[in-house]
Amino acid sequence: MSSFSILKSPSKPLFFVSNQLEKQFSASDLHVSQFINGQQFHKPSISKPFTSTSSSINKKPITAITATQKNDKPLSSSSSSMSLSVSEENLAFPIMVNGCTGKMGKAIIEAGVSAGLQVVPVSFGSESKSGQIVEVGGKEIHIYGPSRRENILTSLLKENPNMIVIDFTVPATVNANAELYSKVGVPFVMGTTGGDREMLYNTVEKSKGYAVISPQMGKQVVAFIAAMDIMAEQFPGAFSGYSLEVIESHQSSKLDPSGTAKDVIKCFQKLGISYELDQMQQVRDPEQQLEMVGVPEEHLQGHAFHVYHLTSPDKTVSFEFQHNVCGTSIYAEGAIDAAIFLAKKVQSKADRHIYSMIDVLREGNMR
Numbered sequence: 239m240s241s242f243s244i245l246k247s248p249s250k251p252l253f254f255v256s257n258q259l260e261k262q263f264s265a266s267d268l269h270v271s272q273f274i275n276g277q278q279f280h281k282p283s284i285s286k287p288f289t290s291t292s293s294s295i296n297k298k299p300i301t302a303i304t305a306t307q308k309n310d311k312p313l314s315s316s317s318s319s320m321s322l323s324v325s326e327e328n329l330a331f332p333i334m335v336n337g338c339t340g341k342m343g344k345a346i347i348e349a350g351v352s353a354g355l356q357v358v359p360v361s362f363g364s365e366s367k368s369g370q371i372v373e374v375g376g377k378e379i380h381i382y383g384p385s386r387r388e389n390i391l392t393s394l395l396k397e398n399p400n401m402i403v404i405d406f407t408v409p410a411t412v413n414a415n416a417e418l419y420s421k422v423g424v425p426f427v428m429g430t431t432g433g434d435r436e437m438l439y440n441t442v443e444k445s446k447g448y449a450v451i452s453p454q455m456g457k458q459v460v461a462f463i464a465a466m467d468i469m470a471e472q473f474p475g476a477f478s479g480y481s482l483e484v485i486e487s488h489q490s491s492k493l494d495p496s497g498t499a500k501d502v503i504k505c506f507q508k509l510g511i512s513y514e515l516d517q518m519q520q521v522r523d524p525e526q527q528l529e530m531v532g533v534p535e536e537h538l539q540g541h542a543f544h545v546y547h548l549t550s551p552d553k554t555v556s557f558e559f560q561h562n563v564c565g566t567s568i569y570a571e572g573a574i575d576a577a578i579f580l581a582k583k584v585q586s587k588a589d590r591h592i593y594s595m596i597d598v599l600r601e602g603n604m605r
């Protein structure tokens with residue numbers, strides 16, 4: 239369960255860094271957790287598709303890949319099937335989670351704590367919460383707004399030289415945050431979507447900093463995107479002439495179109511389909527989400543449903559791909575895996591500096 243409450247709001251921002259962050263973990267400190275509940279609520283697109291479009295209605299797809307996650311279960315070491323020791327690999331490292339009052343920030347702190355990582359008690363947030371101390375996942379965390387960030391991050395990194403930043407904030411701050419992390423020289427996992435993505439990559443490249451950047455941290459969804467990417471590489475143009483409909487549904491508070499859908503659309507474009515990003519349909523109205531998309535009511539405030547429907551030029555063939563996620567645990571687990579992967583890259587002074595979640599999957603850094 240997520241816990242978040244404002245403890246106090248000092249008139250002057252507080253700043254301290256625990257000097258116990260370099261704790262070495264024993265083999266039993268960090269366990270693999272199986273926390274994805276595969277239980278399906280399955281809203282079959284065949285019988286009740288997203289009805290705001292025409293082509294997915296009442297047509298049985300030839301291929302339907304549906305990934306559905308229900309229940310936002312925290313990492314639980316008791317359900318471990320394998321174990322991973324950070325200390326065995328000399329990789330004890332602290333994480334700084336920016337955007338810690340948000341849905342993802344909270345989930346990542348809980349996942350990080352469950353994984354045995356240390357969470358530094360400082361987080362960058364919005365100006366409105368600057369100076370507050372909040373409790374997230376049982377930790378007291380000092381929030382800093384956009385000003386003074388450089389000094390704060392520099393001091394924090396000095397005290398925690400192995401620190402990895404995990405950023406799940408807002409699209410408007412992606413580029414400024416990446417610039418700051420790059421300038422200060424702290425490796426980071428960028429889960430936040432939006433912003434100028436080209437600029438984001440350029441910033442990291444120029445600084446020679448280390449980063450994992452991905453709009454999608456859910457490992458099974460990433461594997462699906464990787465498969466699409468391989469298909470596009472192997473069979474470019476295979477779907478030339480096909481038409482594509484993309485519908486994504488997220489909680490009404492989401493500020494931008496799905497970054498994941500944008501990546502999947504790039505694969506379809508390589509497969510020969512002509513599709514502009516502004517054709518993507520975004521569903522943000524809870525009523526439509528309940529009635530047309532089939533989002534469970536308890537997940538209206540936190541879900542990511544995607545459907546991609548392909549139709550052949552003569553309309554005799556159709557394909558449909560879906561990935562439906564409720565809650566945040568799938569992304570939180572992936573983000574922690576990405577941080578562990580990145581810590582290893584930094585420690586080994588890897589030549590390559592910028593990674594995607596597909597790289598994380600490829601190297602088998604999965605718990």
Ligand SMILES: NC(=O)C1=CN([C@@H]2O[C@H](COP(=O)(O)OP(=O)(O)OC[C@H]3O[C@@H](n4cnc5c(N)ncnc54)[C@H](OP(=O)(O)O)[C@@H]3O)[C@@H](O)[C@H]2O)C=CC1
Pocket residue numbers: 336337338339340341342343362363364365366367384406407408409411428429430431432452453454455456491569
């Ligand atoms: N890569 C992935 O797998 C996933 C990516 N995401 C992406 O992560 C981002 C966050 O998602 P989510 O947690 O759902 O969003 P929320 O709206 O729940 O949280 C956003 C967080 O960012 C903080 N914030 C607001 N303004 C600033 C600022 N200027 N600087 C720093 N922090 C700020 C908010 O603080 P406050 O509370 O004060 O407003 C809040 O803590 C989005 O871009 C989303 O698309 C989400 C899920 C998965």
Ligand SMILES: O=C(O)C1=N[C@H](C(=O)O)C[C@H](O)C1
Pocket residue numbers: 431453454455488489492495496497498499541542
């Ligand atoms: O904001 C979200 O919630 C999500 N954002 C990411 C995106 O835009 O692709 C990943 C997932 O869809 C959840």
